[in-house]
Amino acid sequence: MTAADCLLEVEGVTFGYDREAVLRDVNLRIHPRDFLAIIGPNGGGKTTLLRVILGLEQPWRGTVRWHRPPGAGRVGYVPQFSTFDRNFPLALEDAVLMGRIGRRGLLRRYNREDRKAVAAMLERLKLTSMARAPIADLSGGQMQRALIGRALVAEPDILFLDEPTSSVDAETRTVFTELLTELNRRIPIVVVTHDVTGVAAQVKQIACVNRKLYYHGDGQLTNEQLAEAYGCPVELIAHGVPHRVLSEHPHHHH
């Protein structure tokens, strides 16, 4: 890959919340057809790196450069569960409708086109029967699908997911796998996760973050590289089909 077809470039980024840096001199490139998993131990800075990329935090040093900036409201973002109040009084379809906020812009109401996009998305995610239900009534898997629906109704140019596999039922997993594979034919997908097995079959690149970015590429991630990132020996386990990014390993169940 050359710099020319690189979509997003993170260069020499150092960032922290208080005095101590959470990320040190991180470099990362995202290309138009990437399916990148950002993995690493808890507290290692995965989510922080995502926040810097999304422009939610300003790096102390270094830059985040979009070579082809996405249009207004065209950044798909699926947050972790804990970032909002499940008891917020909101119908499922209204929560998904919020995905259109960036496209609609200020001083304009959601219109018929927005509602049609939401209805189509709910159909696609097998959530139509729950459209008017308050989000508090959704199961974990349904909520997960609603969140990805909210990100996708914006028809994003790039999709970021933060820990998407934390509470997934079988139906959600199937819908997810299909949807992400299809999306990845058009747009790059970046998944932040501590558990790469949930998306292992689709991941093309892995970046391993623990304060520094230890590994990033399409090749084989070795146990040694993981051990360096995590600071202790770690076993690579793939519960699904071991993909080329994961080295061959005898099958274990924990």
Next chain:
Amino acid sequence: MPTVCPTVSFPSTPITTIERMSDLSLLFSYEFVQNAIAAGLLASVLSGVVGTFVVVKRLVFIAGGISHAAFAGLGICYYLGMNPLIGAFVVAVLAALLLAWLGEGGAGRSQDAFIGILWAAGMAVGIVFIHLTPGYAPNLMAYLFGDILTVTRTDVYLLAVLVGAVLLVMALFYKELVAVSFDETFAQVQGTPVRFFVALLLVLVALSVILLIQVVGIVLLIALFTLPPVIALMLALRSFATVLLAAVLLAMLMTTGGLAGSYWLDLPSGPSIVLFGIAIGAVVRGVVWLRQRPRG
């Protein structure tokens, strides 16, 4: 001793409930009663609408800080011989902007503690200026605990304009205010100016505070921000808009019922409104509990 919290205690001769019911029309013919009811209903609209945002976005402590800080402006204007509500208005808005800035991590992420300081400092400054003002200041006690019966016709018109302005801003930015209340991070990623809308929400809280000071006073107004939305949320309503509407209706019930209670039971109006609201909440909670109980 001057009346601290005036009550609707007329006519002074003891009369029966039946007689009181029949003189309701007489009661409504008094202009100050009309004004009180109009002010109560106007305040209810804001308490329901703004209060719902306060509750779901967890701004209750911030709203308390803003209202108590406003007492400083009230005291200063009283000392200067100006309309105290102008001072309360200016200081409440300044406090709202300061808290919005602190919430963004200004001055080292100390918003919570700072709200407490602002709370006490506002009261201290207000009390000092009242103390410095020559003569006795009975009206200021009314600002603390509410004195809806002293609201004038001019006040009602001013309040109506204020309510109209707040509702207009809310309607224009409804989509953004709900999105920012639900999930700030997502809204920001979509390009919504989140900082601006959080600050706007706090300024709307400040404007509402001025209105509610007249009805239930600084100390009790937090009840009008919290009780109607909390009761509306108990009803397990599906959408944000229905919760807003239910909260407004509940607030109207609370203020008119509280005023009626203050008349019949000869109680101060502010506390009467608050206690009536708590009674409504207890009844609704009880009904919800009974309906949710497994049968058989």
